[in-house]
Amino acid sequence: MLTPFSKTLRSLMGRGVGWLLLSLAAITVLSGLLAWRAQVSLGHLQRADRINRTLPQLNRLMQDLLNAETGQRGYLLTQKGSALQPYRDAVLGLEQRLDELVQRNPDPMHGPRLERVRELALMKLSDMSQTLRLHESGRHDEALELVMGDPGHMDELRDLLGELLTDLQSERAAINARLQRDASQAELLLLGGLGTLTVFTVLAVTQVISRTRAAERSEHRLRGIADNVPALIGQFDRHGRLLFANAAAARIFGFEPETAVGKTLEGLHGAQDVALMLPQVDRVLSGERVEFDADLVVEGQLRHFHQCFVPDRGAGQPEGFYAVSMDITERRRDEVRVSRSEKRLKAVTDNLPIALAYVDAEQRLQYANETVRSWLAVNLEDALGQTLEQLLGPELYAQRRVQLALALQGERVEFDTANLELGRLRHFKSIYVPDVGAAGRVVGLYILSMDITPMKQAEAQLAQLASSDALTGLPNRRELDRALDSALARQRRHAREGRAMALLFLDVDGFKKINDSHGHSVGDEVLRAFAHCLRRTVRASDLVARLAGDEFIAVLEDLNRPDEAASVAAKIVEAVRNERMAGLSVTTSVGVATLADGEAPARDLMALADRALYQAKRAGRNGFAAQHWPGLDSRH
Structure with a gap:
C-alpha cells in the first residue's frame, strides 16, 4: 500500500513529467510555426529582391526610350543629324537589356506585359533606326514623315511601363507590409512560446528539483528537453552565479555547462556586456518579470538576443532568476535588409x-x-x-x-x-x-x-514649324491650302453681298541669277526682305504665304470690286522696285486671279493666277497681269 509520501512523490513526478511533455509539445509546435513563418518570409524577401532588381531596369528603360524620343523630336525641330545623338546614346545596348529584362523576369503575372514592352520597344527602335537611315541618306522629308506619323507605340509603351512600375511598387509595398506583420506576429508567437516555455520549465523544475532519485531522473529528462529547445536557458542565483545552462546556451557562448556552473555573469559575458544587463538583473531580483533586447559580442561577432528574465521566487524575496533568450540575429539582419531596401526605394522615388x-x-x-x-x-x-x-x-x-x-x-x-x-x-x-x-x-x-x-512647349513649336516657312516666317504651303479653303468658303457668303476676292501669285524676277551671282546666302536675304516688303504692303487681314523657292501667294478677301486687286498688285510692284534688298535692285512679277462668286476650286484659282503670272513674265516682268474667273484678262 502506498504511503502518503510515496503518493505525493509519484504525483509530483507525474505532474512534473506532464509539464515537461506539454512544454516540449508547445516548443515543437512553436518551432514548426516559426520555421513555416521563416520559409514564407524568405519567399517574400526573394520576390522583393527580384522586384528591386527589376524596377531600376524598367526606370532606365523608360529613361532611354524618352531620350531616344527626345532625339527624334530634336531632329524634327532642327533637321540636324547631331540632334539624334541622344537617340544614339539611348539605344546603345538597349535591345540586349530588353532581352535580359524579359529572360530574368519569367513571372507569369508580369511576363506577358514585359514581353509586350520588349515588342513595342523594338518596334520603336526600328522606327528610330529607319529615321536615322533616311536622314543619313539625305531623305529628310521621308524621315520627318516617319517621325510625325508615329502610330502610338510610344504612348502604349509609356502606359505599359507606368503600369508595370506601379504594380511592382504596389507589390513591393504589400510584401513589406506583410513582412512587418509576419515579424510582429512571429515576435508575439515567440514571446508567447517563451513565456509558455518559461512557465512550464519553472513549474517542472520546482516540482522535481529537491526530490529523490526519481526526481533526479526527472531532472535529467528536463535537461534533455531544455537542451533541445530552440532557446538559450540559464538559471542564476541572487549573486549572478550560474546554476544551470542548457546546451544551446553553452554552444552559443562557447562553454561547457558542467564547468561553467558557479561562474558569474561577468565571467561568462565580459564586463562590458554585463554592464548593459545589470539594470535588468536588478529589476528581476526585485521580483519583476523583464523582457528586453540585448546586443552581445560572441566570439568576436555582434549577435542580437531577445531575453526574458523571470524571478526564481522563494519564500520571500527572489532567490535568483531564470534567463530565457532567443537568438534573433538573423531576424535583425532581415530587418536591416528590408530597411536598406526601403531606403533605396525612397532614394529612387525622391529623385524621380x-x-x-x-x-x-x-x-x-x-x-x-x-x-x-x-x-x-x-x-x-x-x-x-x-x-x-x-x-x-x-x-x-x-x-x-x-x-x-x-x-x-x-x-x-x-x-x-x-x-x-x-x-x-x-x-x-x-x-x-x-x-x-x-x-x-x-x-x-x-x-x-x-x-x-x-513637352507641351515642344508640341506648340512643332505645330508652328509645321505651318510656317522657316526662312521667312510666313505661312507655308500646308497652311496656305487650309487658309485658302476657308477663304473660298467665306467668299460664297460674301458673293451674295456683291463682294469679291483675289489670289496673287508672285515671284522675284531673275532670282536664279541672284543666287548664281551672289550666292545662296544673299538669295536668302533677298527672300526675307521680299517677304517683309510684301507683308508690309498688303492689309493686315490679307494672307501672305511662301509657296516654294521665290514663289509667294497673297490672298485678298472682302474686296468691293474685283479690279481692286489690280491696284494692290501695282502697289506691290512699285514697293519692291523702290526698295533695295540685300543691297540689290529687285523687281517682281505678279499674276492676279479675281473671283466674284464662290464656286471656283482652290486648285483652279491657283492655276489661273499662275497663268496670269506667266503673262506678266512674257510682257517683260516688273509688272502684273490679271485674269478674272473664269475668263477676262488684262496686262500691266
Missing part, C-alpha cells in the same frame, strides 16, 4: 522628376516624395494627414475634384491640367490609381503627377 503620393479614402495625405515637397513648397512632416484640398487650395483642388471622385469609385484616371505658377503656365499629366483592399473597397489612391510643360 515625378510627384508620387498616396492618400487614404478620406483624401488625407499618407505619403509623398521629395518632388511633391518641392512643387508644393510644403514641409512633408506637417503635410501628412492633411487633405488634398488643404494642400492644393480651392482652385487647384477644383481642377481635380471629378477625377478624384472617379478614382475613389475604383476607376483608374489619367488627365492633364494646366495652371499658372509664378506667372508661368505649367502643364501636368496626372494618374490616379485606386488602392483596392481585400474586401474590394477602395482604401486609398496612388497619385502620380508629371510636369509635361517642356
Whole structure:
C-alpha cells in the first residue's frame, strides 16, 4: 500500500513529467510555426529582391526610350543629324537589356506585359533606326514623315511601363507590409512560446528539483528537453552565479555547462556586456518579470538576443532568476535588409522628376516624395494627414475634384491640367490609381503627377514649324491650302453681298541669277526682305504665304470690286522696285486671279493666277497681269 509520501512523490513526478511533455509539445509546435513563418518570409524577401532588381531596369528603360524620343523630336525641330545623338546614346545596348529584362523576369503575372514592352520597344527602335537611315541618306522629308506619323507605340509603351512600375511598387509595398506583420506576429508567437516555455520549465523544475532519485531522473529528462529547445536557458542565483545552462546556451557562448556552473555573469559575458544587463538583473531580483533586447559580442561577432528574465521566487524575496533568450540575429539582419531596401526605394522615388503620393479614402495625405515637397513648397512632416484640398487650395483642388471622385469609385484616371505658377503656365499629366483592399473597397489612391510643360512647349513649336516657312516666317504651303479653303468658303457668303476676292501669285524676277551671282546666302536675304516688303504692303487681314523657292501667294478677301486687286498688285510692284534688298535692285512679277462668286476650286484659282503670272513674265516682268474667273484678262 502506498504511503502518503510515496503518493505525493509519484504525483509530483507525474505532474512534473506532464509539464515537461506539454512544454516540449508547445516548443515543437512553436518551432514548426516559426520555421513555416521563416520559409514564407524568405519567399517574400526573394520576390522583393527580384522586384528591386527589376524596377531600376524598367526606370532606365523608360529613361532611354524618352531620350531616344527626345532625339527624334530634336531632329524634327532642327533637321540636324547631331540632334539624334541622344537617340544614339539611348539605344546603345538597349535591345540586349530588353532581352535580359524579359529572360530574368519569367513571372507569369508580369511576363506577358514585359514581353509586350520588349515588342513595342523594338518596334520603336526600328522606327528610330529607319529615321536615322533616311536622314543619313539625305531623305529628310521621308524621315520627318516617319517621325510625325508615329502610330502610338510610344504612348502604349509609356502606359505599359507606368503600369508595370506601379504594380511592382504596389507589390513591393504589400510584401513589406506583410513582412512587418509576419515579424510582429512571429515576435508575439515567440514571446508567447517563451513565456509558455518559461512557465512550464519553472513549474517542472520546482516540482522535481529537491526530490529523490526519481526526481533526479526527472531532472535529467528536463535537461534533455531544455537542451533541445530552440532557446538559450540559464538559471542564476541572487549573486549572478550560474546554476544551470542548457546546451544551446553553452554552444552559443562557447562553454561547457558542467564547468561553467558557479561562474558569474561577468565571467561568462565580459564586463562590458554585463554592464548593459545589470539594470535588468536588478529589476528581476526585485521580483519583476523583464523582457528586453540585448546586443552581445560572441566570439568576436555582434549577435542580437531577445531575453526574458523571470524571478526564481522563494519564500520571500527572489532567490535568483531564470534567463530565457532567443537568438534573433538573423531576424535583425532581415530587418536591416528590408530597411536598406526601403531606403533605396525612397532614394529612387525622391529623385524621380515625378510627384508620387498616396492618400487614404478620406483624401488625407499618407505619403509623398521629395518632388511633391518641392512643387508644393510644403514641409512633408506637417503635410501628412492633411487633405488634398488643404494642400492644393480651392482652385487647384477644383481642377481635380471629378477625377478624384472617379478614382475613389475604383476607376483608374489619367488627365492633364494646366495652371499658372509664378506667372508661368505649367502643364501636368496626372494618374490616379485606386488602392483596392481585400474586401474590394477602395482604401486609398496612388497619385502620380508629371510636369509635361517642356513637352507641351515642344508640341506648340512643332505645330508652328509645321505651318510656317522657316526662312521667312510666313505661312507655308500646308497652311496656305487650309487658309485658302476657308477663304473660298467665306467668299460664297460674301458673293451674295456683291463682294469679291483675289489670289496673287508672285515671284522675284531673275532670282536664279541672284543666287548664281551672289550666292545662296544673299538669295536668302533677298527672300526675307521680299517677304517683309510684301507683308508690309498688303492689309493686315490679307494672307501672305511662301509657296516654294521665290514663289509667294497673297490672298485678298472682302474686296468691293474685283479690279481692286489690280491696284494692290501695282502697289506691290512699285514697293519692291523702290526698295533695295540685300543691297540689290529687285523687281517682281505678279499674276492676279479675281473671283466674284464662290464656286471656283482652290486648285483652279491657283492655276489661273499662275497663268496670269506667266503673262506678266512674257510682257517683260516688273509688272502684273490679271485674269478674272473664269475668263477676262488684262496686262500691266
